[in-house]
Amino acid sequence: MTSASTNDIEFRSVSKSYGAVTAVSDINLQVPKGAFVALLGPSGCGKTTCLRMIGGFEQPTTGEVLINGQPMNGVPAYRRPVNMVFQQYALFPHFDVEQNVSYGLRQARPRINAREISRRANEALEMVRLGGFGKRRIHEMSGGQQQRVALARALVNKPSVLLLDEPLAALDKKLRTAMQIELQTLQRELGITFVLVTHDQEEALSMSDLVCVMNAGRIVQLAAPREVYDHPSDLFVADFVGKTNRIAATVETDGSTLRLADGSALSIPGREGLKSGSAILALRPEAISLHRQNGSASGKLSGIVTHRIFLGSSAEYSVAVEGLGDFLVTADRRDLADGDLVEPNERVVLNFDPGAAHIFPA
Template identity: 40%
Template sequence: MADVILRNISKRFGAIEAVRELSLAVNDGDFLVLLGPSGAGKTTTLRLITGLEQPDSGSVMINGRDVTLDPPGSRDIAFVFQQYSLYPHLTVYDNLAFPLRSPARRVPEPVIRKRVEQTAELLHIASKLNNRATRLSGGEMQRVAIGRALVRDPSIYLMDEPLSSLDAKLRAELRLELKRIQLELGATVLYVTHDQVEAMTMATRIGVIRDGRLLQIGTPREIYENPTDSYVASRLGTPQINLLPARVLSEIALPAGTETVGVRTEHLQLAARNGGPLVGRVHRVEHLGEQNHVHLDYKGQMLVTLADPREALQAGQEIELHLMHPLYFDGAGQRIPAATH
């Protein structure tokens, strides 16, 4: 495995600046997830690392070597795409073996067989090696697509939303499998997704990207608990963080310069009315088995929080709200430390 370093990378397509002065280090053995919406520049960043696109400025370093101008084939990178991209007329075995049979590699057949069988065992598809790709389920096809990357043992694995086309059950299953495999192999992975659950459950570090800019990078806990701005705060957390204008919280003291208060579910405690300054009204209760999503109206602002299903909350009921260590943001959305309070 190897380190990958991007230094001030920029890429423009006509009037669109897809990546802007992006610097990023993927450390050896890292599982780094780039998290952002469609159009944020995630896939373009991967294509710049592979050499499928050339940067307008900046450099790409792999294992200490500047590969910015090198062709894709010389970079020792494996790319897993969103779609399966299998050869339908070939068996699972031959799909897995295909990268090793490239004229550029010329790996002996006994070595190919060993690697294919080891990879199939790792992915729990050893019993499918003689099946044609067309006879596989969606989850099995995506395992084979991931296996074609694993069999090569490259410097780094790049993965472009490989689970997004699967149903929820398979996504959950393969999230666990991918993380298990990465840990067993000690692999270096750069994974891009718009799905916060994938980022939180698999990443050793998360980089939040928007409009081609890397806004913050850190462990999942760091990003969740200490976001640098309100946009980063909104990318993680279910239900999504509530962002309230400071003017509706005039009854409580806020740090100087606060324009927006970020309230996650753990920052909000509900209680029966007892003379407290913050009183909201239950708008709707969603019953979700082990927890309830409670939608509240507070001075015309809607909030969503979690509650124990045993709490007898009903639409129209007035309820007291207690804020505990919320997040504070200025007019530009930048974080204000609570210590200034």
């Protein structure tokens, strides 16, 4: 049995059904104390159901949820050492900022005196860098400031675990990036466990210590962000986390040669356990180098640029390769000989290291 001193949250064979629909199926999960964990997956994968079972808003159909080593089945939300920040911040528009933050303290029993409530509310506002904003009305606050008010309200009761249900979804891209940094900094300063639910892979990879990728009610990979991106456990993870080129291939009987659909062969030495037969080669766009086709250029694949998306310092290209289909390539402008962009309808050469590709059964 895992000690309560090492894990804040534990799921033991947890399933959750709504009638004939199974939302979560036989999940086992351990969240270490002080970790920032992201539950990542497409809509309907079960991530929000897991968050709600931690918070006490749902109860498992089977299995057990533990917080700080204590069983939580049947324990109502208000008796759990957790707080939650919702996607819609649910702030009271008729209260000022301090009244919103202190609302939970004013409901506590036994009662807390007014001076202590005010002190703790302002302390929580200082944590989220809103000191001096206590008397502002909610409609006078920007979207990012309202998000921090909701955070302060969740933190004022000093929970062991903070649950975040897509709290940045309503923010614009620039503000979302700023708030990602704010949340990371706050989590490190407080040292409490954060559990974030998101379908935004960039958000999960940039903010968390651990990424829990879910699909169809199950956990398919639990690992550090870099491990999930660089070494996906299956084709679903490779497709969902980041961008991936999927190339149909066949592993030949020697177990070290891939035959692509256009008949070309790739040597893949050192890949243990590959079985002969149909396979999918998954290749990240940034693992492919792109060069203009000229007298000196040579490469594994030749194709024609069909589309280009300019991203500033880099560009994304869609390249049609005969017999293999379209390839997505991310190219840094500095990697091109003249530093200029490749135009649609230009012929290019693509190079990649087969060792950078992931190979999955078809």
